[in-house]
Amino acid sequence: MALGLAACNAGDVSGEENGSLETSEAALCSVEQTCPSGTPVTCSSPTTGCTSGPDNGGWVECDGVRTYCPPACTCGTTRYTATRSGEGATCGAAATQARSLLTSTVAARCPAGGCAISDSLGTCVPLGPNRTDGFRMSITRTYSCKEPANCQ
16 A cells, blocks of 8 residues: 555655745735826835835835835926928928927937927928929927936
8 A cells, every 4th residue: 555655656745835835926015106207116025025115206115125216307498409301292291201300309319208399390392393293391399308317
């Protein structure tokens, strides 16, 4: 009888228990802080070391590792101006291309995005003697950058 149990591994279940413990482990604590910008920061831990606090814009901490809320954005005071031209089959299509190029320009200068944006439309001019030759239009954009660069 003892021989039959040993062959079925009935006498050694430690490997099976270890496998089920490893796969069922979950975080014993989890904490979330909603930042002033509306962005949440969270952390979790397999221990009971989770805390949060409101100072310095808010933070969460798990196992001694503290994560702060990203700073809120403000609109910078420096103004930038960029002009881009677009071409298209119609004046509207040319303006759409110019706006797209301006959006890329603002994104390259302002990592957190632009603000206080105003556009001034240029004149739409034909590219040739026929309407089928297409049109060119320029747009001048004045803008500021959201600050600081890592804000949300």
